[in-house]
Amino acid sequence: MQNKTNSDVRWMGMPALAVGLIVIVAIALFGWQFLLAESELAVLGMVALAAMAGVTLGKTGLQASMSAAMRGHARSMNIAILLALVSVIFLLGQEHFPLLMLTTTLLYMTVAFGLNVQFGLTGMVNFAGASFFGVGAYTAAVLTNHGAVPPLLILVAGGVLSALIGCLLIVPVVRTAGHYSAVVTIAFSVMFKTFLEVNDVLGGPQGLMVGPMKTFGWDFNSSPVFLGLEMSFYVNYALLGAGLAALAFMFVQRLERSWIGLTLDSVRLDETASACFGLNVVRAKVLAFTFGNVLVGVAGALYGMMISFIAPNSFSFSDSLLMVAIVLLGGMGSLWGTALAAVIVVILPEKLQIIQEYRFLLFSVVVILVLLFRPEGLIPRKVRSYFPNWRPE
Amino acid sequence: MTDVLLEFKDLGKNFGGVRALDGFDMQVKRGEIIGLIGPNGSGKTTSFNLMTGIYAPSQGEVHFDGADITGMSARKVYEAGIARTFQRSRLCLPLSIYDNIMIGNHARLNTGLWFNLFQRRALREQIEEFYTQARDLVAGFSTDLADRMFEPVGSLPMIERRRIEICRALISEPKLLLLDEPSAGMTHDETAQMMDDILAVRERMGDLSIIIIEHEMGVIERLCDQCVVLSYGRKICEGSYAHIAADSEVQSAYLGMD
Numbered sequence: 094m095q096n097k098t099n100s101d102v103r104w105m106g107m108p109a110l111a112v113g114l115i116v117i118v119a120i121a122l123f124g125w126q127f128l129l130a131e132s133e134l135a136v137l138g139m140v141a142l143a144a145m146a147g148v149t150l151g152k153t154g155l156q157a158s159m160s161a162a163m164r165g166h167a168r169s170m171n172i173a174i175l176l177a178l179v180s181v182i183f184l185l186g187q188e189h190f191p192l193l194m195l196t197t198t199l200l201y202m203t204v205a206f207g208l209n210v211q212f213g214l215t216g217m218v219n220f221a222g223a224s225f226f227g228v229g230a231y232t233a234a235v236l237t238n239h240g241a242v243p244p245l246l247i248l249v250a251g252g253v254l255s256a257l258i259g260c261l262l263i264v265p266v267v268r269t270a271g272h273y274s275a276v277v278t279i280a281f282s283v284m285f286k287t288f289l290e291v292n293d294v295l296g297g298p299q300g301l302m303v304g305p306m307k308t309f310g311w312d313f314n315s316s317p318v319f320l321g322l323e324m325s326f327y328v329n330y331a332l333l334g335a336g337l338a339a340l341a342f343m344f345v346q347r348l349e350r351s352w353i354g355l356t357l358d359s360v361r362l363d364e365t366a367s368a369c370f371g372l373n374v375v376r377a378k379v380l381a382f383t384f385g386n387v388l389v390g391v392a393g394a395l396y397g398m399m400i401s402f403i404a405p406n407s408f409s410f411s412d413s414l415l416m417v418a419i420v421l422l423g424g425m426g427s428l429w430g431t432a433l434a435a436v437i438v439v440i441l442p443e444k445l446q447i448i449q450e451y452r453f454l455l456f457s458v459v460v461i462l463v464l465l466f467r468p469e470g471l472i473p474r475k476v477r478s479y480f481p482n483w484r485p486e
Numbered sequence: 487m488t489d490v491l492l493e494f495k496d497l498g499k500n501f502g503g504v505r506a507l508d509g510f511d512m513q514v515k516r517g518e519i520i521g522l523i524g525p526n527g528s529g530k531t532t533s534f535n536l537m538t539g540i541y542a543p544s545q546g547e548v549h550f551d552g553a554d555i556t557g558m559s560a561r562k563v564y565e566a567g568i569a570r571t572f573q574r575s576r577l578c579l580p581l582s583i584y585d586n587i588m589i590g591n592h593a594r595l596n597t598g599l600w601f602n603l604f605q606r607r608a609l610r611e612q613i614e615e616f617y618t619q620a621r622d623l624v625a626g627f628s629t630d631l632a633d634r635m636f637e638p639v640g641s642l643p644m645i646e647r648r649r650i651e652i653c654r655a656l657i658s659e660p661k662l663l664l665l666d667e668p669s670a671g672m673t674h675d676e677t678a679q680m681m682d683d684i685l686a687v688r689e690r691m692g693d694l695s696i697i698i699i700e701h702e703m704g705v706i707e708r709l710c711d712q713c714v715v716l717s718y719g720r721k722i723c724e725g726s727y728a729h730i731a732a733d734s735e736v737q738s739a740y741l742g743m744d
């Protein structure tokens with residue numbers, strides 16, 4: 094199938110790695126300017142440019158070079174992407190709002206990576222993503238307000254609580270066939286918001302203050318100074334968010350490229366046949382759901398600390414739907430697709446007021462179009478390769 | 487150790503009012519190939535499903551390799567050493583040939599979370615070791631197929647899919663292999679190839695027992711040591727192919743259906 098080795102894949106005479114690095118720099122510069130763009134016209138122009146670039150470059154063989162670089166130079170490329178992201182954060186330096194947007198995107202990305210393990214790999218749709226995100230955020234609120242739990246541990250606690258509640262929901266129904274996970278998570282999503290609204294200890298409809306992230310004596314709500322410039326305090330959160338998203342990406346990618354990933358795929362595609370080959374279907378589902386929910390909860394805890402004030406309205410059923418839409422749009426089981434879709438779903442509505450008002454309607458239409466015309470999503474998942482570029486001989 | 491690997495005693499299954507299988511007694515010896523035949527809806531697939539834990543029997547017992555496996559879960563049955571293919575091929579079409587075969591190898595895969603996430607070097611050794619085994623197994627059927635281990639199964643023609651399904655069942659080195667209409671949807675030539683494949687498997691794995699459900703009488707005649715005929719959920723005849731072919735009840739069961 095792949096007769097060309099990676100070093101043969103060239104684009105305009107350049108080796109794959111060079112092309113890959115150029116593309117990363119180009120995307121980083123574009124992203125930086127896009128986050129800063131203010132007029133709607135400029136935003137629309139840039140969106141059109143990105144769409145055109147995406148379509149035409151795929152046809153000129155650039156895409157082949159990109160994937161060759163990702164396969165053949167996985168480590169260098171990953172480091173380059175992370176460095177580019179950190180550079181963009183520092184370039185944005187003093188811009189509060191773009192940094193907030195970027196960090197929110199990174200946290201939603203983390204959530205969507207988690208949902209991808211549940212939905213994309215295992216076939217269990219989770220319609221309570223925003224609720225479990227909220228479980229993380231409320232855990233952070235309660236723990237920062239009471240007692241002296243180290244905030245890094247609070248992130249962990251958010252993940253653990255989200256996973257525990259997820260287990261309580263899913264374990265009783267996981268043996269029954271059908272769309273049980275959809276049903277129980279919808280029910281939970283609706284109940285969770287009502288529960289918060291009537292619960293005075295958790296602030297009722299008004300919500301709760303959340304204390305800041307602090308590590309090693311550093312308060313994330315104070316402004317860092319870099320090269321003599323005082324930066325937005327969001328730089329702290331953006332850096333931590335980038336680290337979290339990168340970690341989540343790495344974990345989910347390793348999971349997918351392993352016997353566990355194979356097990357989850359098998360369970361999604363044919364439960365009965367799986368059981369006939371000794372797979373423990375219940376274990377696989379519980380593991381996938383827990384794994385995904387940990388990521389969702391950790392991201393939620395950090396989100397709460399960042400925005401410092403949370404209310405039930407931020408964790409509604411519609412937000413859960415948006416999170417599922419990210420997975421569908423990006424491509425079931427596709428991590429890069431999920432990352433791209435998270436960017437589109439979170440940033441576009443913030444940039445374009447027209448979209449903001451109709452975003453739920455718009456994304457519903459987009460999801461339907463994707464399901465009809467490109468069911469594998471924006472960046473379709475590839476056949477599993479357990480290690481980058483691994484083809485044993 | 488007795489000669490008998492598998493034994494049904496008075497096995498029966500009702501689906502609501504439908505009596506799919508009724509008082510079925512059968513024995514399979516080690517190394518034997520048994521042909522299970524009968525008109526459509528006579529209970530052949532049901533007997534496989536009862537054996538492999540997909541359904542629990544309504545009556546009777548299944549004994550395998552000296553143990554009572556009646557009503558055991560599909561997982562336990564696989565661990566006891568029974569592997570199968572399905573009448574309607576049930577491969578994971580988007581997954582590669584290698585992945586599909588590894589699903590059959592599940593008992594030997596280390597699926598610990600820590601191992602898979604953090605002991606990548608050890609994982610890699612396991613993946614490469616099993617790759618060699620899977621490739622050799624596939625090469626026994628088709629060397630061309632063995633060169634395409636990382637292609638999605640969905641892109642392959644029916645005969646190749648059947649072969650992969652058989653490999654998926656064989657990789658775990660079962661004691662008993664159940665084949666449910668392996669020639670379904672195949673051309674005449676493909677069916678002939680498939681029979682060669684099965685005989686080659688038997689050559690390589692001497693004491694493997696096989697039960698094969700087939701409508702092609704040519705296949706039954708060529709492959710099977712013993713035949714069992716079902717009609718309306720009951721066993722109406724058993725013995726050598728010549729014996730059952732000459733049996734008047736068998737003839738009328740088939741003529742009655744056609």
Ligand SMILES: Nc1ncnc2c1ncn2[C@@H]1O[C@H](COP(=O)(O)OP(=O)(O)OP(=O)(O)O)[C@@H](O)[C@H]1O
Pocket residue numbers: 501504505506524525526527528529530531532533573
């Ligand atoms: N899950 C089920 N629920 C209800 N009835 C069933 C079920 N499975 C099988 N049956 C019925 O049991 C009977 C035997 O079916 P089975 O599939 O075992 O037949 P078969 O001999 O394999 O036939 P074929 O040659 O068509 O594959 C049929 O009448 C069928 O309709």
Ligand SMILES: [Mg+2]
Pocket residue numbers: 530531532573
């Ligand atoms: Mg059948």
